[in-house]
Amino acid sequence: MHIGRHKAVLGALAVGVLALSACGTDQNVTNADLNPELRQLEVDCGDESVAAEGSSAQKNAMDVFARDFGVKCPGKKLNYTASGSGKGISAFTAGQVDFAGSDEALTTEEAEPARKRCSGNPAWNIPMVFGPLAVTYNIPGVSDLVLSPEVISRIYQGEIKRWNDPEIQRLNSGTDLPNIPVVPFYRSDESGTSANFQEYLSTATEGLWTGEGKTFRPENGVGQGRSGTDGVTSSVEQTEGGITYAAWAFPKNAGLGIASIDSGNGPVELNSESAGKAIESAEIAGRGNDLKLDLESIYGNDAPGVYPIVLATYEVVCSGGYDPQTARSVKAALKVAAHAGEENLEQAGYVPLPPEFKSKVLGAVRAIEE
Structure with missing residues (x-):
């Protein structure tokens, strides 16, 4: 049969x-x-x-x-x-x-x-x-940005509110970060993207981020929800200081900034090679x-040259x-x-x-x- x-x-x-x-x-x-x-x-x-x-x-x-x-x-x-x-x-x-x-x-x-x-x-x-999931941003005059999982978590927890915050500046020495508000966007709909992004944050920060599941859970009053990948990406495109997480193709094809991720061993740019290293070691x-797969082996991979948000x-x-x-x-x-x-x-x-x-x-x- x-x-x-x-x-x-x-x-x-x-x-x-x-x-x-x-x-x-x-x-x-x-x-x-x-x-x-x-x-x-x-x-x-x-x-x-x-x-x-x-x-x-x-x-x-x-x-x-x-x-x-x-x-x-x-x-x-x-x-x-x-x-x-x-x-x-x-x-x-x-x-x-x-x-x-x-x-x-x-x-x-x-x-x-x-x-x-x-x-x-x-x-x-x-x-x-x-x-790969990209952390994408719109900061006037900033074409290269480095973020860490801890900084991303604190942005969505409302602890980092301006782009020239010392924690961000430490990761971006030599970059003139503007004194403008950080405007976080997140998926308001239930999403596998949100579930995986939250699992990454929780794993990479060893529990600093506590949200889980398909509903994204920022601190109360932090950020603005939008439906779908297109919704969050277009909001960042239209908003100075905006930041969100999205499937790689959307910000890549829209020409938005995509942050490099520093997991503790230097910044890693998102590309096929760096994401492939995360898969290779899964x-x-x-x-x-x-x-x-053991997803912790991907999201918790802090080896040099590895982009772990896959x-x-x-x-x-x-x-x-x-x-x-x-x-x-x-x-x-x-x-x-x-x-x-x-x-x-x-x-x-x-x-x-x-x-x-x-x-x-x-x-x-x-x-x-x-």
């Missing part, structure tokens, strides 16, 4: 995403247009298209994967519905889709229904999509081919229980996804899998039973 935009500058992001989405169905894209690794990749495509659903945080990466899958497996599609992690897990356990995208690994409560859906085989969490909390999202798959053709198609889609090129992923706001980590992911994909 088969179990199977409001501002022109922010419009640049939409244009980039539309371009990638268009590539997903562009009949003119050929194997020659793919990155060298993908061009040489041999794929057993199976006979099925693949259906998946879940996390909106990985939707733009899925557009990249879908385009590449369509090229490597002509006539097959990877169809992804960005309905949110919870709905994706529900659709997966109900057997409505072949795998789920999720901002979090399966919980203990979700694992048993997933096992039943997989004909008694455990479901695996495969971390495939990594999107520890696995799951067993065998269940690659559930949102990991998973593909939740059956380790067995698919019919043979569906299993081959799912494995093909995931194999192609693991080889996605840096340029397209970075344009969409993600970073590619580092080589050693990618080998773990591919090992889990190969181990899915047919």
Whole structure:
């Protein structure tokens, strides 16, 4: 059985995403247009298209994967519905889709229904999509800014109120910081971005930050809530002294300032290499081919050159229980996804899998039973 935009500058992001989405169905894209690794990749495509659903945080990466899958497996599609992690897990356990995208690994409560859906085989969490979170700001005349997790926490706790505060100045010696108010913005809606940002702050400050979960919890009266990534980013763009946290693609494409993070061993700029180092050193909390991550090993990584604010999202798959053709198609889609090129992923706001980590992911994909 088969179990199977409001501002022109922010419009640049939409244009980039539309371009990638268009590539997903562009009949003119050929194997020659793919990155060298993908061009040489041999794929057993199976006979099925693949259906998946879940996390909106990985939707733009899925557009990249879908385009590449369509090229490597002509006539097959990877169809992804960005309905949110919870709905994706529900659709997966109900057997409505072949795998789920999720901002979090399966919980203990979700694992048993997933096992039943997989004909008694455990479901695996495969971390495939990594999107850095940027701390973005609008300070006139300041193009380079360094912040620490402690300073960020104290801003949202209302303890640091002006940009020339001594704690910020110490991190930015030689920079003329203006005596203007710090205007924090945060997500007012429930958000996986907020959950991960708060977990980062709590881990990196060893408990100085106490907020947790999908509802961001600043000190009472501190900051202004806005709905969605677009809402907080546009507010910073329009507000001198503004600061917020957001998925990398939004401030990057809007041309906003993005702070370097000093975790105690010098400032680290956000780029694919520095975020990739955080992924490379991530520890696995799951067993065998269940690659559930120990997020503290990412968020608490204070090694030189590591940018630690990286949102990991998973593909939740059956380790067995698919019919043979569906299993081959799912494995093909995931194999192609693991080889996605840096340029397209970075344009969409993600970073590619580092080589050693990618080998773990591919090992889990190969181990899915047919």
